[in-house]
Amino acid sequence: MTTFVRVGADQLARCHRAAREEGLAPALTVLRALVLPGLLPCGPGGHAVVPQEVAAGANRVWLDGVTVDRSADEESTVDSIDLPGGTVVLLRHGIGSRGADVHAEQRASWQLGLVWLRLGLSEALRETCMRYLNGRRTGSTTLLQQQMVKSTVADGLIEHLEVRAVLTGVDAGDLPEVILAHLHARITAADRWLVNLLGASGYLTGGPGQAAHVSELVAEAYLRAES
Structure with missing residues (x-):
C-alpha cells in the first residue's frame, strides 16, 4: 500500500514556477516528486506524458489513482520530444489488472x-x-x-x-x-x-x-x- 502525504497549495504552486522558468520536463519532475514519487503517472486511458528520466526509472505505474507493477509487455512508446528544459516521452500503458490502492x-x-x-x-x-x-x-x-x-x-x-x-x-x-x-x-x-x-x-x-x-x-x- 502506497503512503500518501497531503500536498498543499503552496507546494503545488512550485510546479507553476518550474514550468514558467525552466520548462515542461522540470515542472513534471517537481509535480511527480511531490505527488507520485517513484511512480509512472498515467491517465485514465493509460496515456502518460513524462520526462525521459521518469520514463526510464519508474518500476510501478499509477493508473489514475491505482498502482500496478510496470510491464514492458503492456507498454508502448508513442513519441519522444525534445523541448526546452528536457525531453518528454509519450507512453501508452495497457489497462490490465489493477491494484486496490486508490487515493x-x-x-x-x-x-x-x-x-x-x-x-x-x-x-x-x-x-x-x-x-x-x-x-x-x-x-x-x-x-x-x-x-x-x-x-x-x-x-x-x-x-x-x-x-x-x-x-x-x-x-x-x-x-x-x-x-x-x-x-x-x-x-x-x-x-x-x-x-x-x-x-x-x-x-x-x-x-x-x-x-x-x-x-x-x-x-x-x-x-x-x-x-
Missing part, C-alpha cells in the same frame, strides 16, 4: 498540479510572444504596438489572470473536475491565440508552438472524459 486525494493533487503547471507554461509563452513582437518592426512601430496584436496579447493575459485567481489558495479536492477541465480549456485557448502571433516561428520543432502542443496533450492524457 482520491492523491489524484486530486495531481490534477490540480497539472493546471498550475500548464498555467506557468502558458505565461512563459506570453512572455516569449511579447519579446518577439517587441523586436519586430512594421513601419515606424513594433508589431506589439499594433491594435489587434495588443488585443490578442491582452486576451491571453486576462485568461491567465482569471485562471490564477481561481487557483490561488485552493487545496487539492476543493475544485470539482469539471472546473479543472474548464481551466485547462482556457489555458489551451490562450496558448493557441499566442502561438498564432509568432507566425511561422511558432511552429518550428522544439519551439514555442510544439511546447504548447505538448502542454495540450498533458491535459488530454490526464483528464477524465465527461460522463
